[in-house]
Amino acid sequence: MTTNIVEFFNALTRTARALPITILVEFLRSTLQYWFFNRRNMTGERSHPLTPYAEDKLAQHVFKSANMVVKPINMQQYEVHDSRQQVFIMNLLYRTCDCGKFQHSQISCAHVAAIAKYNNLSDCVGWVSTYYSIEYLRRVYEEDINPLGDQSTWAPSNMSVIYPPVMEQ
Template sequence: MSDFLHHFEKIKVKDQAIANYLEQIGIEKWSRANFSVIRYNIMTSNNAESFNNTSRDARKYTITTLAEFLRYTLQTWFFERRTLAMESNKPLPKKIEKKLEDRIEAAKILIVQPLSHYKFYVIDGDRDGQVNLQIKTCNCRRFDFTGLPCTHALAATLSRRINLYSLCSWYYTVDSWLCSYAETIYPVENEE
């Protein structure tokens, strides 16, 4: 939050009218530091862009052919993603596992000072973190924003030998991934 305030002050100095406009529309609507809900670091516009790119040429088809093309595309995507999720042998998808592995490596050199059973002060030499593993927060706000433990939180888990997967939001799990693509998309049968 302090980073946000620092940068927002710069905006105010540069152009007060823009700062007023941003405050008027509601900071919680455009600033990740002020979102009222976890956004899971996922932008759904990527899915829409991908779908638009895939269907660009199909738009010139008749409506029934277009509908069949869209059905087949979704059917294929659901099957491929379901298959990928079922092949996973870890609780989290590969990309998320890699992200956590990188953070764990960085967390190994941090200094952890326990404050209580679930609260820690983590010194990283740049921006220290106050972590509460019970409510899954850190004052760097990365843990809060994404639903994945930040480097500070991972340093705390390493010092206490806590299962890091218990700190990850269910929305990042392979189980969640499977649920997202659980439905089967069937072809429309010919009426005769």
């Protein structure tokens, strides 16, 4: 996962890296300003309680759960059989599933979607982590990224010379 972030950052800054550091920093600041503005506006337009990513994942899991057979063990545990005749034990109380996807992503897996359908629930949004909620996303992007203004208007105060550290040999 970290490799993708580094590759994305490198691709983003490919052309700006050759520029002076002040221009590179301004490029990054303006990019963040643009992203925050767009994401803040996107969250305001959404009526679904989940982020677009989580909503898409959940829709895929609901589609995948169509032919699954659910056998209740008790009110919290279920045995779910998929189309390949694999059996998964799902515990709604502890939010665990033998497939491991539910614990890993914290988005309802296909087995949870099958259980929701079995119990005549309209959706399984309640088993998705709050990190994927649109409200959480709104809070992440609520702050503004402000420009620094023209460099000529910066007023230096208490300028002092900073020397490099003394290196002992």
